[in-house]
Amino acid sequence: MDTQHHSRNLPQGLVDELTVRFGSRFSVAEAVRLHHGKDESSHPPMPPDAVVFAESTEEVAATLMCCNAYRTPVIAYGTGTSLEGHILAVQGGVCIDLSALNNVVAVRAEDMDATVQCGVTRKKLNEWLNGTGLFFPIDPGADASLGGMAATRASGTNAVRYGTMRENVLGMTVVLADGRILKTGGRARKSSAGYDLTRLMVGSEGTLGLITELTVRLHPLPEAIASAVCTFPSIVAAVNTVIQTIQVGVPVARMELLDALAISALNRYSKTSLREEPTLFFEFHGSPASVQEQTTLVADIAKTHGGKDFDWATRPEDRSRLWQARHDALWAALGLKPGARALSTDVCVPISRLAECIAETIADIAAINLPSPIPSPIVGHVGDGNFHVVLLIDPNNPDEITRAHDFATRLAHRAISMDGTSTGEHGIGLGKRDYLIPEHGVVAIDVMRAIKQALDPNNILNPGKILPSPK
Amino acid sequence: MDTQHHSRNLPQGLVDELTVRFGSRFSVAEAVRLHHGKDESSHPPMPPDAVVFAESTEEVAATLMCCNAYRTPVIAYGTGTSLEGHILAVQGGVCIDLSALNNVVAVRAEDMDATVQCGVTRKKLNEWLNGTGLFFPIDPGADASLGGMAATRASGTNAVRYGTMRENVLGMTVVLADGRILKTGGRARKSSAGYDLTRLMVGSEGTLGLITELTVRLHPLPEAIASAVCTFPSIVAAVNTVIQTIQVGVPVARMELLDALAISALNRYSKTSLREEPTLFFEFHGSPASVQEQTTLVADIAKTHGGKDFDWATRPEDRSRLWQARHDALWAALGLKPGARALSTDVCVPISRLAECIAETIADIAAINLPSPIPSPIVGHVGDGNFHVVLLIDPNNPDEITRAHDFATRLAHRAISMDGTSTGEHGIGLGKRDYLIPEHGVVAIDVMRAIKQALDPNNILNPGKILPSPK
Numbered sequence: 001m002d003t004q005h006h007s008r009n010l011p012q013g014l015v016d017e018l019t020v021r022f023g024s025r026f027s028v029a030e031a032v033r034l035h036h037g038k039d040e041s042s043h044p045p046m047p048p049d050a051v052v053f054a055e056s057t058e059e060v061a062a063t064l065m066c067c068n069a070y071r072t073p074v075i076a077y078g079t080g081t082s083l084e085g086h087i088l089a090v091q092g093g094v095c096i097d098l099s100a101l102n103n104v105v106a107v108r109a110e111d112m113d114a115t116v117q118c119g120v121t122r123k124k125l126n127e128w129l130n131g132t133g134l135f136f137p138i139d140p141g142a143d144a145s146l147g148g149m150a151a152t153r154a155s156g157t158n159a160v161r162y163g164t165m166r167e168n169v170l171g172m173t174v175v176l177a178d179g180r181i182l183k184t185g186g187r188a189r190k191s192s193a194g195y196d197l198t199r200l201m202v203g204s205e206g207t208l209g210l211i212t213e214l215t216v217r218l219h220p221l222p223e224a225i226a227s228a229v230c231t232f233p234s235i236v237a238a239v240n241t242v243i244q245t246i247q248v249g250v251p252v253a254r255m256e257l258l259d260a261l262a263i264s265a266l267n268r269y270s271k272t273s274l275r276e277e278p279t280l281f282f283e284f285h286g287s288p289a290s291v292q293e294q295t296t297l298v299a300d301i302a303k304t305h306g307g308k309d310f311d312w313a314t315r316p317e318d319r320s321r322l323w324q325a326r327h328d329a330l331w332a333a334l335g336l337k338p339g340a341r342a343l344s345t346d347v348c349v350p351i352s353r354l355a356e357c358i359a360e361t362i363a364d365i366a367a368i369n370l371p372s373p374i375p376s377p378i379v380g381h382v383g384d385g386n387f388h389v390v391l392l393i394d395p396n397n398p399d400e401i402t403r404a405h406d407f408a409t410r411l412a413h414r415a416i417s418m419d420g421t422s423t424g425e426h427g428i429g430l431g432k433r434d435y436l437i438p439e440h441g442v443v444a445i446d447v448m449r450a451i452k453q454a455l456d457p458n459n460i461l462n463p464g465k466i467l468p469s470p471k
Numbered sequence: 472m473d474t475q476h477h478s479r480n481l482p483q484g485l486v487d488e489l490t491v492r493f494g495s496r497f498s499v500a501e502a503v504r505l506h507h508g509k510d511e512s513s514h515p516p517m518p519p520d521a522v523v524f525a526e527s528t529e530e531v532a533a534t535l536m537c538c539n540a541y542r543t544p545v546i547a548y549g550t551g552t553s554l555e556g557h558i559l560a561v562q563g564g565v566c567i568d569l570s571a572l573n574n575v576v577a578v579r580a581e582d583m584d585a586t587v588q589c590g591v592t593r594k595k596l597n598e599w600l601n602g603t604g605l606f607f608p609i610d611p612g613a614d615a616s617l618g619g620m621a622a623t624r625a626s627g628t629n630a631v632r633y634g635t636m637r638e639n640v641l642g643m644t645v646v647l648a649d650g651r652i653l654k655t656g657g658r659a660r661k662s663s664a665g666y667d668l669t670r671l672m673v674g675s676e677g678t679l680g681l682i683t684e685l686t687v688r689l690h691p692l693p694e695a696i697a698s699a700v701c702t703f704p705s706i707v708a709a710v711n712t713v714i715q716t717i718q719v720g721v722p723v724a725r726m727e728l729l730d731a732l733a734i735s736a737l738n739r740y741s742k743t744s745l746r747e748e749p750t751l752f753f754e755f756h757g758s759p760a761s762v763q764e765q766t767t768l769v770a771d772i773a774k775t776h777g778g779k780d781f782d783w784a785t786r787p788e789d790r791s792r793l794w795q796a797r798h799d800a801l802w803a804a805l806g807l808k809p810g811a812r813a814l815s816t817d818v819c820v821p822i823s824r825l826a827e828c829i830a831e832t833i834a835d836i837a838a839i840n841l842p843s844p845i846p847s848p849i850v851g852h853v854g855d856g857n858f859h860v861v862l863l864i865d866p867n868n869p870d871e872i873t874r875a876h877d878f879a880t881r882l883a884h885r886a887i888s889m890d891g892t893s894t895g896e897h898g899i900g901l902g903k904r905d906y907l908i909p910e911h912g913v914v915a916i917d918v919m920r921a922i923k924q925a926l927d928p929n930n931i932l933n934p935g936k937i938l939p940s941p942k
Contacts, residue, residue: 153662182918184915186892189822189856191895193894194915197911199667202667203663203665243581246583247581348661352582415659420657425663427663439665440654440668443651451666454924
């Protein structure tokens, strides 16, 4: 049971070395440890034994060199917004808080790229880009750090058009387990020069190295933007609209599904007054003519599936309100059941299986509502085939926890059986390790273990995450 | 000097085992070995000791298991069109010819993906897709196999719009050094489930595993296509047109530079009658209105840089002729100097440095033309910042070879000093290993070596490629 916190004290030599080096920026205070021991998942908190507040790549390297010498686990901490227990100190150890590495190092508008320290959040980068005519599109719900987003291969509402962190990171600075500083990638738009270490680090969840700096692609702000809301007689009708839109190749920028329950939660939390029916939020980017063309085409497709008229958010402030509401869906959902914790699923399937996967999942949601209700709104980046069921469970009710976990397991296996994945964008972390072999097979996991062993022979980097425990 | 062919016989036990298993599909005939010992680079041929003609993943696995037991090198062979000596048997060993693995396993039009065996070529896949409304965009000059294209992280003329093999491979079947069969990735459009083994294998040039099957993304055939040719008063004027087009965010499908010498070679080889001036070939994809909008915008940009009127290739057969001519540029160039071999460079730089990089390179071309001329046309996928200088050298003139190699080295270092790469799409192979440390640094190469050691501890997979020899 490596998910239990092995409470233990750090080696005194390590404490001494880190104290000398970091002074008050090395802390074993309980409040500090507790703050760094929980994320936004439903996993119970597991605090680290100490926290280092690093301010540079070199300080991260020094910390790792020390911890490696003492065989002490190290966990990176950005904004604490992970959704699968990524930052929990399951084996104790030292948490490195990277939020002070928050400088935008360079914005090169002419090359449409930017280099940032890992602690810069997506909103901060976009504020910084104000006036350049460029933006950074990846937008998970939280205002996460770019380092954390790279580490979990995050995406969000714009991925259907602009890709995920996989497509948008050009290069990185990564501190390895033994403190060596690795540079990956470069600024060329493409390269065939050697193994793709950038993509190996993206999605490695702090288990192969700590990302301290990254160069990301930027995109031109579209000349015209149009956002619309459309409601449907059923969730399957909405999903079929999505499928057809993707299949005819409309370059939609955003296409988000929310079921009636999710809309009801939004209305309450965000003071919106949307019809509480299965709903798609759309956004279209392009030239005015292209946006016009896209919207006409998609409105026609929606109509053939029983969609009502598009309800337009034309003013920028209305658009911002709409998308902020969408980003707040997780927090809005929590309002449906006071005191609940949210267990969010994250499957992603090929678009041809999406309607079937959602229909089976809706039936399963109905089945877990007894003996006590588990409200479970559905939201999703359905243009990618990705959707979330947000299961609201009473953390003090073991039966609800069991029902929710069994549901999540069935859903993950359903997606995998449809050639999909257990996680489209949240990552494996603690909670999805058991799905990795069913999804990728034993050989793939053996290869992942071999790579982990080669790069982190002492297993100090975020131990207990991603890779399933050997049986 | 591991670039010399260590001629040696294979272990008799290995020969016996492969003969029993493969019969006449195991060959040590000289003609067969010679055929499999050369590619389209300027490197002298180095034949393997034997060739296995495999017909399935399981046969590849059986061959690797045998060769690994005997510590014998293994080299994958697709169409023999690599450009950096990738398939040369620098340490002898067994070549596995994969061209018989040429089935299209599945085309899933509704998901816009296809699964193919590694020996399927890009043209065969596109013929197969005829009538589906979909196409596969990646197009290196040669009609290469998709397995080989994945192994070298290939791209081509469409990459500026559709990405490279990095973005277009969803998953793979890969045989590991010891014969285990690895499945990577899946069919979901995005996933955060574990290390990105797909991207690790893409571009690994047969040094980490042999790709036997791959699932690739397909794209909707554009509703409208327009191709045009535009000539410019100088190559820098043409490049500045490219830079501005990219920076304003026009989604051009293709944007290819050819200098006057390259055009002259094309006219002779392809019987075209293009003006022999610095030229851009454009292609625009989209709805009729969007194509109209793009072409108007780009024609205006070209005009401000002194570009002449666009010369349109409107009929499909004219378009095909234009792009076939572009794809034949390497063979056309060879016509400029009978008996020559072509050394093709492949740098790629951030777009803001492209004009400067090309201008310095043109000056350098002028400098290497004495005492004997080395005709050196320039062609390039300049929308990506990628261009090739095709140096036509007399293989019997050591002075020309030295001048050309020194030029290529200067060009690679020039690109690296501009935050670019020594290879945008050809790969490292034999010829670019010395640039890997200057480009990525010692730590990155140590990490690559650690991964290689973890996955291929006996160093049997395409030894002597990618990784520089330890000093």
